Amino acid sequence: MRRQDGGPLLPAAALSPYIRAVAAPDPLLVFDRTVLRRRRDRAARGWDSQAFLKREIAERLVERLDDVRRSFALALDLGCHGDEIATALQRSDQGDRKTVGQLIRSDLGLTFARRAAGSAVVADEEALPFAAASFDLVMSAMSLHWVNDLPGTLIQIGRILKPDGLFLGAMLGGGTLWQLRQALAAAESEIEGGLSPRVSPFADLRDAAGLLQRAGFALPVADGETIDVEYESALALMRDLGAMGEGNLVLERRRGMARRATLLRAAEIYTERFTGASGRVMASFEVLFLHGWTPHASQPKPLKPGSAVLRLAEALDTAEHSAGEKVERS
Secondary structure (H helix, E strand, O other): OEOOOOOEOOOHHHHOOOEOOOOOOOOOOOEOHHHHHHHHHHHHHOHHHOOHHHHHHHHHHHHHHHOOOOOEEEEEEEOOOOOHHHHHHHHHOOOOOOOEEEEEEEEOOHHHHHHOOOOEEEOOOOOOOEOOOOEEEEEEEOOHHHOOOHHHHHHHHHHHEEEEEEEEEEEEOOOOOHHHHHHHHHHHHHHHOOOOOOOOOOOOHHHHHHHHHHOOOEEEEEEEEEEEEEEOOHHHHHHHHHHHOOOOOEOOOOOOOOOHHHHHHHHHHHHHHHEOOOOOEEEEEEEEEEEEEOOOOOOOOOOOOOOOOOOHHHHHOOOOOOOOOOOOOO
16 A cells, blocks of 8 residues: 555554554543544545644644754654644754654554655554654644543653653643534524533643643643634534544534534524624634653752752842741831
8 A cells, every 4th residue: 555645654563663562442432533533534635725723733833842952863743634743844944953853654544644755654542553662752733632541642652752752742722612612502502402512622721731740751841822713604614623524523422413503503603702803703722732751860850858058038138937936017
């Protein structure tokens, strides 16, 4: 089997010694990843016209890599889509500097893997088939928000990184499409007399750094940015989400087609509440950026309690009082 550019689509065995066989975990299921795989393959066929959001997120992720003044011999793009991270890396490299020596692409969808311009493997983020300590860098943009067991996947990412390896991730956060959630909830309650999860739940920023720490990463950092996108209408937004493969994947969603009346009413509510000065509706995508290193002896460590060489009172140029001592306020 060959990719679109004529190059080989590598089976897992061809990446030995970086590949090992693993059994799929059995976490508490939230998302229907069988449907996700089918949607990813369908989205790949017209991806060039739908890649704007992934392209923007990949460029912002690579900008964060530019702040790390070192090179990485072997890197993994986890959830490569249309090679947006590879393209952003090529743009960021200047002069003799080459941030990544070799980039391995992986994607849940076969069609995206076949499109890749370099070595690619079909891999599930929930059961990574790579050997321990294989990569110097793992990057992932707009893929991890569909993982059922995110802590487990982060642990797997840490396992396949070498000591002092870097993980950089960007995933959609809980504030994504809050306007659409409101409009759909109002319309469904009004017309169908009840609610179902029509927009998938994602992680919150306040939990992101803690997840990295729980997974064993050192120096964990998480921050968020919001990307606002204008659409001609709410229905255009819904069509775009479907074309990107980013539609609702909650297992407990209502099966079958949504009622036409509900969708039309949701579009009306969306227009009433969220039309901007341009006359177009606004959709917000919250992006969580995750940054963590696998532990290594060379990394900075916090000082032991009582080892400080300067008292806080001296640094603040103020008087020091023992605990329980009453201080009169002037």
